[in-house]
Amino acid sequence: MTSLSFGIGLFIVAIVIHIAVWRFRRPKNHIKALVFIFVVTLTAGLLAFKKVNPSPSSVLLFISLALAYISNYPAIEADSPSVSITLKIADAGLSGIKKEEIGAGISDDMLVLSKVRDLVSGGLISLKEGRYIVNQKGRLMARIFILSRRLMKADEIGG
Numbered sequence: 001m002t003s004l005s006f007g008i009g010l011f012i013v014a015i016v017i018h019i020a021v022w023r024f025r026r027p028k029n030h031i032k033a034l035v036f037i038f039v040v041t042l043t044a045g046l047l048a049f050k051k052v053n054p055s056p057s058s059v060l061l062f063i064s065l066a067l068a069y070i071s072n073y074p075a076i077e078a079d080s081p082s083v084s085i086t087l088k089i090a091d092a093g094l095s096g097i098k099k100e101e102i103g104a105g106i107s108d109d110m111l112v113l114s115k116v117r118d119l120v121s122g123g124l125i126s127l128k129e130g131r132y133i134v135n136q137k138g139r140l141m142a143r144i145f146i147l148s149r150r151l152m153k154a155d156e157i158g159g
Contacts, residue, residue: 006054007061014041038066
């Protein structure tokens, strides 16, 4: 069994499990659930193929694919204005869509409120007495972003 086939095959198994779990019942904390699925899949795969003795490079390939998937999952899952616009234009087909119609259906809820809900469900912020407060986890993440921006000398947001 090649490193490529074991790593990619196991990754596909994890994705199938992910889809099955989400269709049955979406977990509260998506990232923790994904990490759990990938760890269990890797462990089960290594135990099942113990006699074949998968190479370290196949395990590294699986871990790399899993980490890339997990880190990009929030973007895939998000109700993104860019994705909504692209889908709207694609649905219009060859006839296209008028410039004025592009923004229809994109609201503050899509742009901001859904992100606030994600921060609350992720435990980064909480709502107390009508005000959003950053939690310890959120403070840590903010410090990491601030430090990385300083290291890159990126003073402006988005810079």
